[in-house]
Amino acid sequence: MCETEIIKANKTNKQVGLDLGLKYFVADSNGNKVEAPKFFRKAQYKLARVQRRLSKKQKGGRNRNKVRQIVAKRHLKIQRQRKDWLHKLSYKYANENDVVIVENLNVSGMIRNHHLALSIQDASWTTFINMLEYKLETLSRVLVKVHPAYTSQKCSNCGTIVKKSLSQRTHYCPECLFTDCRDCNAAKNIKKLGMVHSFGEDTAIAGLTTQEASRL
Ligand SMILES: [Zn+2]
Numbered sequence: 001m002c003e004t005e006i007i008k009a010n011k012t013n014k015q016v017g018l019d020l021g022l023k024y025f026v027a028d029s030n031g032n033k034v035e036a037p038k039f040f041r042k043a044q045y046k047l048a049r050v051q052r053r054l055s056k057k058q059k060g061g062r063n064r065n066k067v068r069q070i071v072a073k074r075h076l077k078i079q080r081q082r083k084d085w086l087h088k089l090s091y092k093y094a095n096e097n098d099v100v101i102v103e104n105l106n107v108s109g110m111i112r113n114h115h116l117a118l119s120i121q122d123a124s125w126t127t128f129i130n131m132l133e134y135k136l137e138t139l140s141r142v143l144v145k146v147h148p149a150y151t152s153q154k155c156s157n158c159g160t161i162v163k164k165s166l167s168q169r170t171h172y173c174p175e176c177l178f179t180d181c182r183d184c185n186a187a188k189n190i191k192k193l194g195m196v197h198s199f200g201e202d203t204a205i206a207g208l209t210t211q212e213a214s215r216l
Pocket of ligand 1: 155
């Protein structure tokens with residue numbers, strides 16, 4: 001009944017690296033930056049407020065029941081909105097590229113946060129990657145996960161380690177003078193790492209895809 005159909009999609013000859021972060025939900029190796037939509041955060045705050053109200057109401061009371069219904073409804077609405085947005089974004093990247101390279105979130109340790117808003121963001125990244133993987137698979141395309149070490153500190157142009165604090169939004173390399181937005185520089189490193197790791201150095205430099213690489 002729900003068999004997955006594998007479609008042999010046309011080749012795009014394109015690969016992209018994605019950096020997932022708090023400032024931008026996604027920054028990619030082509031220089032595109034995608035902010036999480038406002039409703040991500042706004043809805044979360046609203047929800048937290050209603051939940052606080054709920055905790056003050058008397059247990060078993062009629063008011064508590066009413067507020068509880070409001071919470072459940074809001075939850076559902078936010079979930080649907082978020083899923084819809086993530087579907088569109090993952091479709092775009094799966095559709096436009098033969099290979100998509102992301103950080104392995106399990107080892108990044110980026111956010112293991114007890115803060116509600118951030119834990120939701122964390123869950124959204126996982127959902128996004130799962131959607132991406134599934135969509136790429138159905139197109140016979142590839143998702144590559146890389147270890148995120150040094151991806152934000154390294155210069156994507158010459159490989160020099162350029163230390164920067166979290167608040168520094170621009171990458172500037174004193175060695176080769178390369179300048180880029182912090183997250184796009186990271187995305188370029190992620191792309192390079194994935195291409196080298198999966199397809200070998202020469203392939204990565206030539207920018208070849210899996211199918212081409214396997215034919216070499
Ligand atoms: Zn450099």
